[in-house]
Amino acid sequence: MTQPIHLQVRLSRVEFLLDVKLQLPAQGITAIFGPSGSGKTTLLRATAGLEKMERGLVQIGSSIWQDTQQGVNLPTWQRPLGYVFQESSLLPHLDVQQNLDFGLKRALKSSDRALFDATQSMQTSIELLGIETLLKRMPDQLSGGERQRVAIARAIAMQPKLLLMDEPLASLDEARRQEIFPWLIRLRDELKMPMLYVTHSLEEVTRLADHLVVLDKGKTSAQGPVVDVFTQVGNPLRLGDDAGALIAGHIGAIDSQWHLSRVDFDGGCVWIRDTGFPVGKAVRIRILARDVSLATSEPQNTSIQNHLHGSIQSITPDAHPSQVMVVLKCGAQEVLARVTKRAVDELGLQVGMPLWVQVKSVALVA
């Protein structure tokens, strides 16, 4: 299934008017990001058919779940989706295995999927989420993190055409959140199904998302591949001090003498602390705009180890009048640098000018 997902939703609430029109990739995690009250959850619920919309279209590949113009509106239970709610949604009167069976049994009955192997699907989802030892437990005997893992396993066992997750980590404490991340990353990398992932956590976006939709008061303020949205100027993410590029690359080499690993990406490479990842492992790094400085000649005699070469794509005023945000193109990758206006003036920086980019610090996010 490579056809995109079309999502058009219009519905009014007291707090906002949700009005979005999206075309989303048929694979990977699309994060829907925004402050609370921006309509993220409502958008997700409308996609599932849990909220009535005034006007809208929900089309997954070639199948139409809802089209108000044609009067098509499948009830939730006839939409082949998986839904993970923010708080625990396990059926309390059933144990873990029965919870998993509840959805799978019914998914098997729906006509278009007579052929999928239920036992295999169950086994895969149990393994993917690591819940083998929990199957006989009742929901109230599980920790919050375990419950969410079971809820995710229950959703993916049905092999949905679209997996919807509504802040699945928001109800968990920090330790539990960290415990679930690896499972979610595995899901993203091993499953083909598209996922819509609602969150207000920047960390979840940087670590999980492939595609990003930013909502603000019910409207889309930005969307696109996550690495692109991060370097958009006048950043709709409103990151302030945390503005910076998100770069996808892989471990290119390991220097065991100095405990460093090299992350290669289209546009250069940077050295980071060796965290034990093997060569070839796909990783994501963040380079914050405030950690980048610019030089017109190749820097020498500096303790800063990471240098990239690129050219200036744009210079725009930043929040404070003393500063500007410089977008640099290094190969295919964009990097942001926050520098003072005076520096721009003294160095004579202009759009198109080639430059050396010094990176003071790099964070590995996933």
Next chain:
Amino acid sequence: MILSHDSWQAIQLTLALAGLTTLVLLVLATPLAWWLSQTRSAWRSPIQALVSLPLVLPPSVLGFYLLIVMGPQGPLGQITQALGWGVFSFTFTGLLIGSVLYSLPFSVQPLQHAFEAMGSRPMEVAATLRASPLDAFVHVALPLARPGMLTAAILSFAHTVGEFGVVLMIGGNIPGKTRVVSTEIYGHVEAMEYAQAHVLAGGMLLFSFGVLVALALLNRRQGQILK
């Protein structure tokens, strides 16, 4: 033998009436309570009031109207006669109808509270797991409302055992047919048979107390489960 034959008969009849009433009520009250817990219809308030009416109405008023409706000239009486079933007043069936109406709020309210306490989330979850509304009702809402259902059954049974006014009006206190424990006690007292009245009245006292203790224990256990 402390109890007379008549008293035994009255006890048997009371238990049969209460048991049947409870069964009928669970079947009727469950969908009604579900509807009341879910609907946003303008009819909700009047229907809710109607269901609760027996709580505040004197039983004799309910009995009086039922007697008229079920009697030979009443609308229900006309129908039952046309169907060849005769007239329900002064019969066990008539008592059953009266008891069902009289105990209706005692089964609807616990069920309705149970459904309302559940919130909309379990039904939404069931829908995302491909369960049709009926499927979800049977396999999610009903099991989750089981404590409420048990409370409803116990209250309906106990309340039917304890009714007097409606039974007297509709049933007419016919031995072996419509004479239940409460009316039997009344009869004993009227006839100055205090010893017989004591036994039955004491039995009722113990029964009612036992039921309330059982309910309290039940609620406490559920409270613990919920924690």
